[in-house]
Amino acid sequence: MPLDIKKIVEENTGANNALYADHVNPRFAKALKIxxxxxxxxxxxxxxxxxxxxxxxxxxxxxxxxxxxGRNHPDIRQVMKDFMDADFCSLVQMETPILCGLVAQQLKQRCGYGLDKVYFCSTGAEGNETAIKFVRRATGRDKLVFASSAFHGLTSGALALNGGEVFREKFGELLGTDKVPFGDLDALEEVLAKRDVAAFFVEPIQGKGVNIPPDGYLAGAGRLCRKYGTLFVVDEVQTGIGRTGKFLAIQHEDGVEPDLVILSKSLSGGYVPVCAVLMKDSVFNKVFSSLDRAVVHSSTFGKSNFAMAAALAAMNVLDEExxxxxxxxxxxxxxxxxxxxxxxxxxxxxxxxxxxxxxxxxxxxxxxxxxxxxxxxxxxxxxxxxxxxxxxxxxxxxxxxxxxxxxxxxxxxxxxxxxxxxxxxxxxxxxxxxxxxxxxxxxxxxxxxxxxxxxxxxxxxxxxxxxx
CATH class of the missing domain: 3.90.1150.10 (Aspartate Aminotransferase, domain 1)
Structure with missing residues (x-):
């Protein structure tokens, strides 16, 4: 007999804050109550x-x-139901899932910029962690640069790219990074000129504060990265998938040339955790460099056909509406x-x-x-x-x-x-x-x-x- 989830929710209605405080995070529950x-x-x-x-x-x-x-979009929900009703196979792991290939193909078409390959994982933070590994392998350099007020996630690697001290403090030594003022190309060049930086990570519009860069900043940052052998990573986790009026926020500015682009959040319409890291072949081939390194980096749920079905449905809604x-x-x-x-x-x-x-x-x-x-x-x-x-x-x-x-x-x-x-x-x-x-x-x-x-x-x- 299947679990009656509706009945369970109804029976516990009103107990959500007490349950959360007792078993999950009492500080957060208290803050919300205050x-x-x-x-x-x-x-x-x-x-x-x-x-x-x-x-x-x-x-x-x-x-x-x-x-x-929007929440609970009926078209995306119907695709999820159809997927489950079809008893479709997923997460075989030793396979090449058809829906992954289709989503990757569509993302490449929508994004452009000569981004050749797509790596799938589950969250924006995991996408940034992936990018950290890939840029260090591709360049042979360790140092990373990020912009003030940046937010790229709260896992330990991504935390080293976080501009908020409240998130960083008391978690020990982090990866070696340099911080530069957001929107300041002179400060960026000063750091990159040492030629020891693997990548510059930047949000095209910063989520913390909704800081919009000066015209030409993103294109200029990309040029500086190419000049000094640094890779240019654009974090579109929150700004992507139509948020700013274009599929990617960087598409508002001419001349931007990213080496990697990270997408997540609304890629599945909010139904399933999913993240896509798009990159150029020059990066991909350094990581997956031979047959014995074909799985040198992977994610258990990254190739989920359930998530891929949601992504296809979400992008269809983006277009149709x-x-x-x-x-x-x-x-x-x-x-x-x-x-x-x-x-x-x-x-x-x-x-x-x-x-x-x-x-x-x-x-x-x-x-x-x-x-x-x-x-x-x-x-x-x-x-x-x-x-x-x-x-x-x-x-x-x-x-x-x-x-x-x-x-x-x-x-x-x-x-x-x-x-x-x-x-x-x-x-x-x-x-x-x-x-x-x-x-x-x-x-x-x-x-x-x-x-x-x-x-x-x-x-x-x-x-x-x-x-x-």
Missing amino acids: IGFDKNYVTASGAYMWDSKGRKYLDMLAGYGAFNM DLCSNATAMGDLLGERLSALVPKYEFMKDVRWRGLMLAVEFGKPKSLKLRTAWATVNGLNEDLFCQAVTIPLLQDHAILTQVAGNRMTTIKLIPPLTINEADVDWFVSGFDQVMADLHKFPGPAWESLTRIAKNALTRPDEKAKATA
Whole structure:
């Protein structure tokens, strides 16, 4: 008798936070509770989610960009069902899976750049780990270079390419790397000129902060890499698969010549973990250099036909629904409407976007009263101001968003590429109201924020005394 998963979920509805706190990560569960993000989402479709009380939410986070095609897309789901109903064979390992070849063929056509081979694995972090190994083998060099504020994953190799100290600290010695300012070609050349760098890893738009490089930066970085014998690795884990209005974000700029490109997240429409590392033959042939080294690097689930079926279905949806064009149209509409609010609100500093990858950055206001509020909040916690935006967006307007990074006064919007004008209205209306409330100091919004800060900063022993 098969397991009744629906019944199990129904019987445990409402226990999700307690179960998670008891058996998975109590610190994370507590953090969500403090900021009021401890919801119990039960169903989802497209850009929307519903909690156990029936409240509908607008998802402006999309699983960190895993659901470009929207949640539970029916076409992709049907392909998954058809695949399982066919009793298709998968993960034989000693085989050459047909769907892997078809996905690789399609990715090469969509990406271009003379990328000849595709290696499949499971996650973006694993894709970066793969690239680290491959570039070191291909060049005979060990050192890696990355850009400030970069995020390429949290596994030990990828962690050495992470620009956030909060992620790196206390995990011991990492791989040898150099960090250069994002967007600064002179600084990059200074490091590459030593001719000891295997590769420069870069996101075409940085996920942490949604930092968009100056025009010509990516093409220039590629030229410098070629000049000094360094490989150019482009991490499109979050920016790829239509997120910025093109299949790859680097396709917005002429003259870019990557040696490796990493794709993941929405490659399967969010259904199955999958990652593809595209590379030139000059890299591939150094790694898989002979018959006895044909499997010198591999991943158990990398050749999963289940994941490949999802990838084919996801790319079909991307085309049939013209989601790249919608990403451009809705991104521009949302970006322009948010930009129009900048003169209205002192806290708003900048709005930047490319397609449906957007950032709203906040900064110190001009008026004395609001500057006092800004200083007070940032004095309590550098990450706190953005919570003054994300918390009421969720609690009062049913909109899920995220802070763009640690110690950043920026929120990030990466919704499914399926959003429409009504969704843009929903977000802008809610955001406008949140901003209006924050410009009333003192006021309820600031009182709530202060309580959250004090709760988060109270040590366990102090809390025990307070409740004794």
